[in-house]
Amino acid sequence: MADVITEAKRLRAQVLKRDAAEIKRVIAQYKTLYDRLKGDIAALQAAIAANPTMTPAQLKRLSDYKRLLSDIQREMDDYSAWLRGEVRAIGNAAVTNGIKDARALLVAQDPRILAVYRSLPAAQVEMLMGFLSPSGELYKRLSGMGDYFRQRIADALIEGMARGLNPKTIANDIVRRELGMGLTDAMRTARTVQLWAYREASRASYIANGDVVEGWVWMAELDDSTCPACIAMNGSIHSNDEPLDGHFNCRCTPVPLVVGAESGIKSGEDWFAGLSEDKQREILGAGRYEAWKDGKFEFSALAGQREDDVYGTMRVQTPLKDLLGE
Numbered sequence: 001m002a003d004v005i006t007e008a009k010r011l012r013a014q015v016l017k018r019d020a021a022e023i024k025r026v027i028a029q030y031k032t033l034y035d036r037l038k039g040d041i042a043a044l045q046a047a048i049a050a051n052p053t054m055t056p057a058q059l060k061r062l063s064d065y066k067r068l069l070s071d072i073q074r075e076m077d078d079y080s081a082w083l084r085g086e087v088r089a090i091g092n093a094a095v096t097n098g099i100k101d102a103r104a105l106l107v108a109q110d111p112r113i114l115a116v117y118r119s120l121p122a123a124q125v126e127m128l129m130g131f132l133s134p135s136g137e138l139y140k141r142l143s144g145m146g147d148y149f150r151q152r153i154a155d156a157l158i159e160g161m162a163r164g165l166n167p168k169t170i171a172n173d174i175v176r177r178e179l180g181m182g183l184t185d186a187m188r189t190a191r192t193v194q195l196w197a198y199r200e201a202s203r204a205s206y207i208a209n210g211d212v213v214e215g216w217v218w219m220a221e222l223d224d225s226t227c228p229a230c231i232a233m234n235g236s237i238h239s240n241d242e243p244l245d246g247h248f249n250c251r252c253t254p255v256p257l258v259v260g261a262e263s264g265i266k267s268g269e270d271w272f273a274g275l276s277e278d279k280q281r282e283i284l285g286a287g288r289y290e291a292w293k294d295g296k297f298e299f300s301a302l303a304g305q306r307e308d309d310v311y312g313t314m315r316v317q318t319p320l321k322d323l324l325g326e
Contacts, residue, residue: 005264007108008219008255011101015198016251018097019191022090026190029082030183033075037179040068045171048161056161065157068175069150076182077146083186084142090190091132091197096122098201102256105202106213109258118208125204129197131310138310142189145182153178192248196311199244199254206256207240215239216254217263222271226251228284229317232303234268245305245313269299287320297323 044064106113160170206213220234244254281289304318
């Protein structure tokens with residue numbers, strides 16, 4: 001199993017490298033959007049500064065306010081169209097890479113598998129992934145970006161005016177903050193689509209070769225930024241029918257388990273036990289750490305699940321109140 005773990009880490013590094021390149025494209029395209037809105041933002045800021053006693057009702061009547069919201073709607077709609085195309089390309093490429101890498105992982109575990117390996121057409125695997133459907137919830141979510149952020153920014157501007165915030169905060173900081181959330185959502189979407197499609201394509205290959213692959217092992221990227229839920233899942237063994245239902249941006253990998261082989265991946269709890277107490281506290285947070293040390297919950301309970309309308313179940317860090325049964 002040592003060879004397949006080494007190969008899995010190498011392939012995951014390639015996935016993350018592709019992800020980093022994609023995120024650069026997402027950011028660059030979004031920067032273009034933001035740069036085109038800077039003039040509108042400055043104009044609104046100047047208009048507000050010129051009338052210190054302006055009311056929210058007066059703000060709504062300002063031509064600069066209306067122009068900014070109209071331009072935000074148009075820019076976000078255009079960006080949404082670009083992102084939908086990008087997501088489709090990302091998903092397709094991830095499926096192809098997932099199928100290819102699944103084969104490499106199986107051969108690394110036992111070269112004899114190559115003689116009986118069944119390869120799936122990428123198009124067939126794509127059809128199995130509902131979240132990649134153009135009529136699915138993911139594309140509906142992306143299509144609504146313009147309306148969503150136009151309304152968020154309108155509400156934030158009116159609220160800022162009602163609270164008496166200074167013009168710079170109202171017209172610059174608020175818009176930048178809300179638009180920043182749009183970029184965060186776009187990056188999260190691009191990354192999650194790529195990683196999820198890659199993992200599901202790998203799992204489809206394991207299912208197709210179920211006579212030699214009895215399941216898969218959850219392998220997390222164990223480092224300072226790994227969430228407790230993924231640490232808790234590390235080393236757990238799953239059937240081929242189970243998806244690796246990681247959270248948004250999850251970097252975990254489903255490593256195939258050939259019939260008769262041992263996992264070779266130690267549990268996340270064992271890895272965690274080898275860390276210093278300061279590092280354990282940093283990862284869990286003070287409340288969870290103290291409760292765990294006091295034996296108030298099992299380490300495995302750190303990995304909870306929630307429903308997402310695009311991906312189905314997703315692993316999340318269990319809230320402290322749920323760990324304590326409150």
